[in-house]
Amino acid sequence: MTPQQIHELLVETFKDSIESANLESLEPHIQVKSAAIADVCRFLKSDHRLQMTHLNNLCGVDYLDPKTGVGRVEVVYHMQSYPLRHRICIKAALPRLGDGPNGLPTCPTVSNVWDVANWHEREAFDLVGVHFEGHPKLTRILCDEGWEGHPLRKDYIFPTHYQGVRAN
Amino acid sequence: MVSASQTEELVEFDVRTDEMLINMGPQHPSTHGVLRLLLRTDGEIIFGVESHLGYLHRCAEKIGENLTPVQWVPYTDRMDYLAGMNMNLGMALAVEKLLGLHLPQKAIVLRVLIAELNRVASHLVGMGAYGLDLGTFSPFLYAFREREIILDLFEEVCGARLTYSYITVGGVTHDLPACITIPPGLAALTGRDPKMTLSWIDACTMFLDWLEKRISEYHTLLTRNHIFIKRTAGMGLISSEKAVSYGCTGPVLRGSGVDWDLRRDGDPFYTKMYQGFDFKVPVAPFPEAPREVVLGDNWCRFYVRMLEVVEAIKLVRQAMAKYPTAEGAYRVPHKMSTKLPKDEVYLETECPRGAMGFYFVGNGDSKPYRARAKSSSFCNLSIAEELCEGVFLADVPAIVGSLDIVMGEIDR
Numbered sequence: 001m002t003p004q005q006i007h008e009l010l011v012e013t014f015k016d017s018i019e020s021a022n023l024e025s026l027e028p029h030i031q032v033k034s035a036a037i038a039d040v041c042r043f044l045k046s047d048h049r050l051q052m053t054h055l056n057n058l059c060g061v062d063y064l065d066p067k068t069g070v071g072r073v074e075v076v077y078h079m080q081s082y083p084l085r086h087r088i089c090i091k092a093a094l095p096r097l098g099d100g101p102n103g104l105p106t107c108p109t110v111s112n113v114w115d116v117a118n119w120h121e122r123e124a125f126d127l128v129g130v131h132f133e134g135h136p137k138l139t140r141i142l143c144d145e146g147w148e149g150h151p152l153r154k155d156y157i158f159p160t161h162y163q164g165v166r167a168n
Numbered sequence: 169m170v171s172a173s174q175t176e177e178l179v180e181f182d183v184r185t186d187e188m189l190i191n192m193g194p195q196h197p198s199t200h201g202v203l204r205l206l207l208r209t210d211g212e213i214i215f216g217v218e219s220h221l222g223y224l225h226r227c228a229e230k231i232g233e234n235l236t237p238v239q240w241v242p243y244t245d246r247m248d249y250l251a252g253m254n255m256n257l258g259m260a261l262a263v264e265k266l267l268g269l270h271l272p273q274k275a276i277v278l279r280v281l282i283a284e285l286n287r288v289a290s291h292l293v294g295m296g297a298y299g300l301d302l303g304t305f306s307p308f309l310y311a312f313r314e315r316e317i318i319l320d321l322f323e324e325v326c327g328a329r330l331t332y333s334y335i336t337v338g339g340v341t342h343d344l345p346a347c348i349t350i351p352p353g354l355a356a357l358t359g360r361d362p363k364m365t366l367s368w369i370d371a372c373t374m375f376l377d378w379l380e381k382r383i384s385e386y387h388t389l390l391t392r393n394h395i396f397i398k399r400t401a402g403m404g405l406i407s408s409e410k411a412v413s414y415g416c417t418g419p420v421l422r423g424s425g426v427d428w429d430l431r432r433d434g435d436p437f438y439t440k441m442y443q444g445f446d447f448k449v450p451v452a453p454f455p456e457a458p459r460e461v462v463l464g465d466n467w468c469r470f471y472v473r474m475l476e477v478v479e480a481i482k483l484v485r486q487a488m489a490k491y492p493t494a495e496g497a498y499r500v501p502h503k504m505s506t507k508l509p510k511d512e513v514y515l516e517t518e519c520p521r522g523a524m525g526f527y528f529v530g531n532g533d534s535k536p537y538r539a540r541a542k543s544s545s546f547c548n549l550s551i552a553e554e555l556c557e558g559v560f561l562a563d564v565p566a567i568v569g570s571l572d573i574v575m576g577e578i579d580r
């Protein structure tokens with residue numbers, strides 16, 4: 001299926017949860033409401049017309065306009081189908097601050113759809129600061145367990161001290 | 169009267185006294201880098217594995233947001249440092265797709281030649297180190313002896329033995345040298361004069377002729393070795409559904425029976441590089457496997473890598489045959505200050521350890537807004553926690569080794 005057809009199928013099934021799509025981009029992507037992302041991903045994997053069996057990539061991107069301070073965090077899902085040989089990219093836009101623990105934005109987990117999302121979501125939590133609801137064990141994976149802050153955020157300030165020792 | 173509960177009030181930690189917590193710490197010969205595995209064992213049997221990563225995290229993605237892609241190439245070298253050329257290739261291709269750069273034939277042929285030669289070198293390390301994990305020293309040293317020659321050849325091409333930064337945006341940095349001194353290892357092994365000079369292509373051909381005859385030695389030492397089969401066959405079973413669900417790619421996926429190779433099935437921007445090249449994709453099950461072998465076990469993954477070495481050698485020979493008549497330059501001019509379009513691209517390439525994906529988001533500046541490297545070993549390692557449950561302690565290096573991980577790629 002082409003990205004256009006995948007988008008039409010998703011709009012037909014999920015209606016308002018599909019916000020917009022940019023299908024002319026080099027990597028055609030579909031914006032999905034973050035609350036519905038787990039259902040959309042489950043549909044993408046299980047529907048026989050789509051069969052997106054493989055999650056290629058799950059990462060967070062912090063969009064922040066330095067002048068206005070307005071921004072969003074997007075969680076990007078790249079997936080592909082081994083049997084049907086098509087690919088699509090789904091994005092969920094989240095506010096930069098939310099009502100998750102420590103003021104992080106929340107997004108439903110897809111680790112029960114694709115097992116590989118478990119570690120990718122841990123990395124997105126660690127580096128970009130997105131709290132994935134329903135994740136079995138959302139702890140830091142690359143940074144140290146006691147690290148504060150989320151390094152890939154655009155407004156991240158590198159700490160000068162770590163556990164009392166000057167490090168920068 | 170003081171009740172028993174007041175005097176004997178204990179603070180109960182989550183310590184299960186029937187289990188032992190063993191730390192297969194960051195410094196360990198068999199963890200292929202700085203990987204910490206916390207093993208909960210009951211005697212010899214593992215109940216649970218908790219892996220701790222991040223000991224080699226060098227913030228490559230954050231740095232990628234502050235450098236132009238050409239400047240970021242050395243950082244990709246250091247991700248999977250055993251297959252640096254393939255890392256460079258993946259990154260360069262992703263940026264070229266974003267910019268819409270098309271390369272001349274010579275650059276493409278050089279890239280295939282070098283990337284496949286690096287695949288041979290990387291698999292030699294994988295195979296040798298796997299033997300070392302299981303206790304045999306000879307295959308490791310033989311593999312490294314072969315790899316020394318490949319590294320010498322790479323040094324003649326680009327000046328570096330491990331962190332090449334050879335394949336960059338726009339092509340490759342140097343052409344193949346026309347006249348080199350024969351690599352010392354090659355001279356010693358083939359009984360030639362160490363001072364002889366020859367072209368790079370001839371040296372490489374000499375090496376490949378020598379290596380092809382030696383592959384059967386590896387089969388005798390490892391693949392068909394009775395002890396090796398006992399330690400690897402039937403263990404670390406990954407079904408094809410699980411392999412796909414855990415995002416395993418590369419030999420791990422093909423060892424579980426899924427026929428998928430990005431050089432043939434991937435993004436057209438990548439597969440067009442391999443058009444005109446003839447190569448087979450080894451996929452389990454193998455009719456010549458010993459009878460103890462099960463689809464998706466350690467032995468299958470190991471054997472896929474052995475067969476891939478043979479295919480990679482074939483590809484290098486084909487590239488060397490195409491090289492003299494390939495048209496164009498080895499590099500197109502590309503300014504470092506070229507602005508990236510306001511678009512994004514995600515491109516996966518078939519690296520020796522799996523599918524390495526690069527996601528670039530450009531926003532009109534010469535530096536990417538987001539530079540993400542999706543590591544194949546990261547996904548391959550995520551299955552190790554589940555695979556190691558219920559096995560003996562001694563099987564953990566066998567299972568983790570068969571996944572052929574490199575921590576540089578996992579932690580970036």
